[in-house]
Each structure stands twice: as structure tokens, then as C-alpha cells.
Amino acid sequence: xxxxxxxxxxxxxxxxxxxxxxxxxxxxxxxxxxxxLIATMDVKRVNLTIINHDNSTTAEKLIKTIEASEYxxxxxxETSYQKxxxxxxxxxxxxxxxxxxxxxxNLNAGNPVELYIATNSVNSTKGSMGSGYLGNIISSxxxxxxxxxxxxxxxxxxxxxxxxxxxxxxxxxxxxxxMIVVLILLCGFLPALNIVTEKxxxxxxxxxxxxxxxxxxxxxxxxxxxxxxxxVFTITFLLGKSIYNIAPYGNIHIIYFAAxxxxxxxxxxxxxxxxFSSSLQQAIFTMxxxxxxxxxxxxxFTPITSMVPWAQSFTYILPPRYFVNIMRCVCLKGxxxxxxxxxxxxxxxxxxxxxxxxxxxxxxxx
Amino acid sequence: MAESNFNNLPHDAIVVEGVSKQFGxxxxxxxxxFTVPRGELFGIIGPDxxxxxxxxxxxxxxxxxxxxxxxxxxxxxxxxxxxxxxxxGYMPGxxxxxxxxxxxxxxxxxxxxxxxxxxxxxxxxxxxxxxLEPFADRKAGKLSxxxxxxxxxxxxxxxxxxxxxxxxxxTGVDPSSRRxxxxxxxxxxxxxxxxxxxxxYMDEASRCDRVAMMNNGRFISTDTPFNxxxxxxxTLLAIRxxxxxxxxxxxxxxxxxxxxxxxxxxxxxxxNQQTDENTKEKMEQILTSQYHHTNLHINECTPTLxxxxxxxxx
Numbered sequence: 001x002x003x004x005x006x007x008x009x010x011x012x013x014x015x016x017x018x019x020x021x022x023x024x025x026x027x028x029x030x031x032x033x034x035x036x037l038i039a040t041m042d043v044k045r046v047n048l049t050i051i052n053h054d055n056s057t058t059a060e061k062l063i064k065t066i067e068a069s070e071y072x073x074x075x076x077x078e079t080s081y082q083k084x085x086x087x088x089x090x091x092x093x094x095x096x097x098x099x100x101x102x103x104x105x106n107l108n109a110g111n112p113v114e115l116y117i118a119t120n121s122v123n124s125t126k127g128s129m130g131s132g133y134l135g136n137i138i139s140s141x142x143x144x145x146x147x148x149x150x151x152x153x154x155x156x157x158x159x160x161x162x163x164x165x166x167x168x169x170x171x172x173x174x175x176x177x178x179m180i181v182v183l184i185l186l187c188g189f190l191p192a193l194n195i196v197t198e199k200x201x202x203x204x205x206x207x208x209x210x211x212x213x214x215x216x217x218x219x220x221x222x223x224x225x226x227x228x229x230x231x232v233f234t235i236t237f238l239l240g241k242s243i244y245n246i247a248p249y250g251n252i253h254i255i256y257f258a259a260x261x262x263x264x265x266x267x268x269x270x271x272x273x274x275x276f277s278s279s280l281q282q283a284i285f286t287m288x289x290x291x292x293x294x295x296x297x298x299x300x301f302t303p304i305t306s307m308v309p310w311a312q313s314f315t316y317i318l319p320p321r322y323f324v325n326i327m328r329c330v331c332l333k334g335x336x337x338x339x340x341x342x343x344x345x346x347x348x349x350x351x352x353x354x355x356x357x358x359x360x361x362x363x364x365x366x
Numbered sequence: 367m368a369e370s371n372f373n374n375l376p377h378d379a380i381v382v383e384g385v386s387k388q389f390g391x392x393x394x395x396x397x398x399x400f401t402v403p404r405g406e407l408f409g410i411i412g413p414d415x416x417x418x419x420x421x422x423x424x425x426x427x428x429x430x431x432x433x434x435x436x437x438x439x440x441x442x443x444x445x446x447x448x449x450x451x452x453x454x455g456y457m458p459g460x461x462x463x464x465x466x467x468x469x470x471x472x473x474x475x476x477x478x479x480x481x482x483x484x485x486x487x488x489x490x491x492x493x494x495x496x497x498l499e500p501f502a503d504r505k506a507g508k509l510s511x512x513x514x515x516x517x518x519x520x521x522x523x524x525x526x527x528x529x530x531x532x533x534x535x536x537t538g539v540d541p542s543s544r545r546x547x548x549x550x551x552x553x554x555x556x557x558x559x560x561x562x563x564x565x566x567y568m569d570e571a572s573r574c575d576r577v578a579m580m581n582n583g584r585f586i587s588t589d590t591p592f593n594x595x596x597x598x599x600x601t602l603l604a605i606r607x608x609x610x611x612x613x614x615x616x617x618x619x620x621x622x623x624x625x626x627x628x629x630x631x632x633x634x635x636x637x638n639q640q641t642d643e644n645t646k647e648k649m650e651q652i653l654t655s656q657y658h659h660t661n662l663h664i665n666e667c668t669p670t671l672x673x674x675x676x677x678x679x680x
Contacts, residue, residue, distance in 0.1 A: 001481070002478070002479055002481070005475060005478035005479060006479070008475075009464070009467070009471075009475050012467055012471060013464060013466050013467065016466050016467070016505075017466065201462070201465065202458060202460040202461070202462035203462050203463065203464055204462075205428070205456075205458045205460070205462045206456070206458065206462040206463060206476070206521070207479075208428055209426050209427070209428065209451055209454065209456040210451060210476070210479045210480060211448065211451050211452050211479065211480065211481075212479050
């Protein structure tokens with residue numbers, strides 16, 4: 001009964017706030033519309049310089065093939081290695097391909113040929129992805145050559161099939177991550193500001209002398225931010241569905257179940273920080289620090305398996321790790337509860353621990 | 367009737383036994399003992415930092431004492447804090463209602479968290495709330511200082527508490543609103559509510575049944591305002607001249623003057639007991655001839671609570 005009145009109070013306060021109601025609509029829309037277009041790891045338009053020592057028809061064909069791909073912009077064709085390196089030094093080109101002298105002759109004689117690739121790796125993603133693409137183009141070119149030159153099949157033929165995301169569409173991978181980012185920011189920061197605002201305005205003094213128990217007080221805030229979170233998540237989900245067509249196979253109930261568990265965790269965590277903060281600044285900076293950790297160590301942007309071992313073990317106590325995994329598996333693979341039981345169990349356990357601490361550390365006395 | 371909510375109330379609404387509260391090296395409340403009988407309007411006066419707010423927080427169970435025990439309605443402030451919170455009303459010194467909610471919303475909210483409604487105890491707040499009613503839909507943060515205090519008092523009263531704690535309720539409020547506020551407190555006594563009120567204004571203290579003068583965490587004197595003034599056993603002179611600053615220093619140099627301090631447009635001086643009757647003439651003569659003060663006025667005056675406070679707190 002008291003809980004209901006506390007909830008009504010939270011809604012009234014939220015409604016008259018000049019900023020927050022706009023924020024919970026504008027923020028998800030902005031992130032969902034813009035971020036997947038910006039946060040892309042597809043590398044395109046890499047500047048390329050070719051050092052051609054061969055001047056044969058085969059070399060000519062290879063250059064044509066490379067030029068035809070949308071990944072490279074052919075800056076220049078040089079005749080000396082020196083010139084090519086200069087271009088990299090000046091930053092006019094990112095990638096260097098050296099075609100050795102007598103390539104065609106050696107190929108026809110059946111001798112192995114070595115091509116040389118150098119990349120500017122100041123931007124390591126661009127460097128590695130660019131050289132990777134270039135390598136792929138060259139090997140498929142070489143394959144075609146052997147096929148046309150002889151009737152004998154090449155000794156090894158590698159065929160790669162990309163499961164669950166056949167076109168390696170980066171957005172299918174990014175959109176669920178962005179939905180999580182929105183939840184972390186809104187359902188984490190707003191509660192972190194809530195109790196500390198009551199402290200700064202002194203309203204907590206008046207509440208503390210009422211029979212409202214700390215369980216009721218914290219629970220009212222948890223439930224309130226969970227309702228807010230469901231609203232925000234629905235906005236992001238509808239946008240993700242209609243614009244990027246995410247989760248074509250996924251079960252929507254599982255997605256919402258995971259999202260609610262995660263909202264309760266992140267809101268509880270925000271309240272926990274609010275309990276220990278005596279000023280808004282303190283709450284914001286503390287929350288910001290943890291949000292950074294959540295984003296970096298959850299596998300949102302970088303795969304957990306490529307982290308150093310201690311960091312990998314550390315991610316097991318971070319609920320974002322489980323939520324990220326659930327979201328991706330359900331959205332891309334259509335996984336069910338049975339496949340993700342470990343993630344759900346861990347998410348639930350850590351959520352319960354966090355909210356319990358949030359309730360028990362709220363002090364009505366000192 | 368509001369006071370029938372709690373049965374079998376002990377005669378003393380508040381019993382404090384040797385309570386101390388320390389913050390590190392600072393002793394905010396120092397081994398304090400007193401009782402307040404039911405239905406009394408009990409005032410605590412003292413300067414800022416005397417320990418008034420700490421005492422209120424101890425009694426409303428917001429703080430645990432370092433030493434000693436305190437009882438409100440016979441309930442221990444540490445052990446029975448849950449019961450205490452159902453029956454006390456507390457108005458903190460700083461305005462602490464929800465500024466972003468309207469007058470009515472605040473009142474409804476505080477009624478509901480105590481499991482009651484505005485209608486149920488309307489009788490109790492009627493006098494005060496009728497002034498607020500025209501502004502019922504205004505945000506609490508947009509009210510004037512005096513209106514805020516009235517709303518805060520309504521919110522502290524809405525659950526018909528048996529004991530009401532008011533921490534400097536009139537600080538920052540204009541004189542006529544202050545007078546009005548005290549009229550309301552006086553009327554509240556008809557409902558047999560015990561009221562503990564702190565203030566830094568000495569003139570307000572004279573409207574209490576009993577007054578405790580608090581300084582450095584201790585009560586230096588606790589009695590009715592009349593008795594406190596009666597116990598003032600020194601001759602008190604009010605002195606005025608053209609050069610007030612010089613006058614203060616000169617009076618302090620006189621050997622028969624016990625103390626001298628500024629008091630409005632006069633200086634008040636207390637006189638040592640041993641000196642004879644014609645101190646006034648003696649002082650007048652010295653100040654004009656020796657120190658050349660012009661326009662000198664010296665009158666014997668009756669002490670106020672403030673004079674008592676200054677005397678006792680030395």
C-alpha cells in the first residue's frame with residue numbers, strides 16, 4: 001500500500017521534471033538511428049599504392065581486379081619500392097602491394113611467387129582489415145589463374161560460410177549492443193542520481209522519520225526504474241526491428257525476460273552508488289567509472305576471448321557480459337532459454353545480490 | 367479526536383537520561399538529561415552550533431546517541447525506532463518537502479505513507495491548511511517562506527503525532543508570519559500534542575511553557591520563561607550615547623561593571639552585586655566627565671530572556 005504511494009510519488013516527480021521525460025524518448029531514438037551507422041568496423045576506401053615490377057598482362061589483370069573492389073582506392077602505381085614507402089610516410093596511402101619482377105613468367109613455369117604487402121598500422125583496424133581484404137582478393141585471383149591454366153583442381157579449396165550473419169552485416173552485431181548501451185545509461189544513471197538528489201534537497205530527512213521501511217523505499221525506486229526501462233527498451237526494440245530487422249528468429253519473451261533482469265541489476269547498482277554518495281558529482285563520477293568498465297569488459301565492442309586471462313575471469317562477475325551474450329544469441333541465432341541457462345542463472349544471482357546490497361546499505365540512521 | 371490514536375501514553379512525553387553525541391573530537395550533545403511532560407510546549411533556545419539539531423535528530427531516531435538513553439512516549443529511540451516514527455512529527459530546519467510536487471500532492475503523499483488521509487485528521491490542520499488552500503495546486507518550491515513553513519507544519523501534523531519536533535521553524539520567515547506561526551503552535555496544545563521547538567529568536571522563547579537554554583551541547587538553564595527572568599539577580603542598565611563604539615569599550619573599563627554587550631540601539635550592562643544603590647549616577651558622572659560622552663542616557667531596565675542567556679552562557 002505504501003509502496004503504491006511511493007511509486008505514484010516517483011511518477012509525479014518524474015513527470016514534472018523539465019528534462020528527464022524528454023530524455024527517455026530522445027535518447028534511445030538518437031542512439032538507435034545514428035549509432036549503428038557510425039559505430040561500424042567495416043573498413044572501406046583504403047588508399048592503396050601498387051609497386052609494379054612486372055608489367056605483364058597477369059599483373060595488369062591483378063591490378064584491374066583490385067581496383068574493381070569497393071574496398072580500395074588506387075592512389076598510384078609506382079615502379080620503385082622507395083617511392084611507395086615515401087607515400088606511406090607522407091600518409092597519402094595506407095597499403096602497399098609489391099608485384100615482383102617476372103611474376104607471370106614464374107607462374108607459367110609453375111614456380112611459387114611471393115607478393116609483398118606493407119600497411120600503415122597507425123590505425124590498426126584499418127591496417128589489418130585492409131591487408132586481410134587484399135590477401136583475400138589476391139588468393140582468389142590466384143585460384144582463378146590455376147583453374148584457367150590447367151584442368152587439375154587446386155590441392156586445397158577453402159570455402160567459408162558465415163553462420164547466423166551470412167553477409168557479415170555489422171549492424172546485426174551492433175544494434176543489440178546499442179540497445180544495451182541505452183539501458184546501461186538510462187537505467188543506471190537515473191537511479192544513481194535519484195537518492196542523492198533526495199539527500200541534497202533534504203527530502204530524505206522527512207522520509208526517514210516516516211514508517212516507510214528501506215525495503216519499501218528502495219523497492220519503489222527499483223520498480224519505477226524498471227517500468228521506465230521497459231518503456232525505453234520497447235522503443236529501442238521497435239526501432240531495431242523496423243529499421244534493422246533484428247531478431248528475425250529470436251523469442252521476444254526471452255529478450256524481455258533478460259532485459260528486465262538486467263534493468264533490475266543496473267538500477268539496483270545505480271541506487272547502491274547513490275546510497276554511498278553525498279553529492280551529485282560524486283554519484284555521477286562513480287557511476288561513469290563503472291559504466292566504462294561495463295562497456296569495455298562486457299564484450300559489447302571487443303570479444304571477451306581476446307582479453308588477457310585475468311580480465312576474462314573478471315567478466316564473470318559483470319552482468320553486462322551475460323546480457324550481451326543473451327541478446328546476441330537470441331537476436332542472431334534464435335537461441336532459447338535452454339541454451340542460455342548459465343547466462344540467465346548468473347544474471348539472476350548477481351541481480352539479487354546487488355539489489356539486496358542496495359536495500360541493506362540504505363541507512364535511515366547514523 | 368486526533369489524540370485518541372495512541373493509548374496508555376506515559377505522563378512524560380520525553381525522557382532523556384545522560385545522552386551524549388560525539389562526532390570525532392566534537393561533542394555536539396554533552397551528557398544531557400531532562401524530561402518533558404505531555405502536552406507541554408517546550409522551547410530550546412541557543413545559538414547556531416549549540417547542538418539543537420543534533421538533539422532533535424537523536425530524539426526522532428535519526429541518530430544513535432554515543433552514550434545514554436532517550437525515550438519518546440516511553441519508547442526507546444534506538445530499540446523502538448519503528449514505533450517512534452509512527453507517532454512523532456518532525457519538521458527539519460531545512461525545508462525538506464518535495465519542491466517539485468504541489469501543496470496538495472505533498473500533503474497527500476505524507477498522509478499516505480503514514481497510512482492515513484487528509485480528511486481523517488483534517489480537524490488538526492484545518493486552521494493552518496485553510497491559509498494554504500488557495501495555493502493547493504502550486505508547486506511547494508514556489509511558495510513563500512512563510513507558506514513553506516505552514517505546509518511543512520501541516521505535513522508534520524497530518525498523521526496526528528503525539529509529539530511534534532520543530533527544528534528552527536521560523537528561521538528566515540518575516541516577523542508577522544513568525545507571530546502567526548506561534549499562534550498556531552499555541553492552538554495545537556488544545557489537542558494535547560507535546561511540542562518541542564528550537565529557535566534562535568529569544569522573543570519567541572517567551573511563548574513556550576518551559577524553555578531550555580542550550581549552549582555547547584548542554585542545557586544551562588531550564589525553567590518557565592518567567593522564572594528564568596526572575597532568577598536574573600543583577601542590576602541591568604541600558605545605556606546610550608552618541609559614540610556607541612567608544613561607549614562600549616569605556617563601560618567595560620569600569621570596575622563595578624560585570625559585563626557589557628550591545629543590545630539593539632542600547633548597550634546593556636550588568637552590575638556587580640556589591641556595589642551600592644546609586645550606580646546609575648556614578649556611571650553617568652564618570653562617562654561624562656572622564657570619557658566626555660555626549661547625549662548620554664542611562665536607564666535601569668528589566669531583563670529579557672536574551673539577557674539571561676548572555677549571563678548564563680558566559
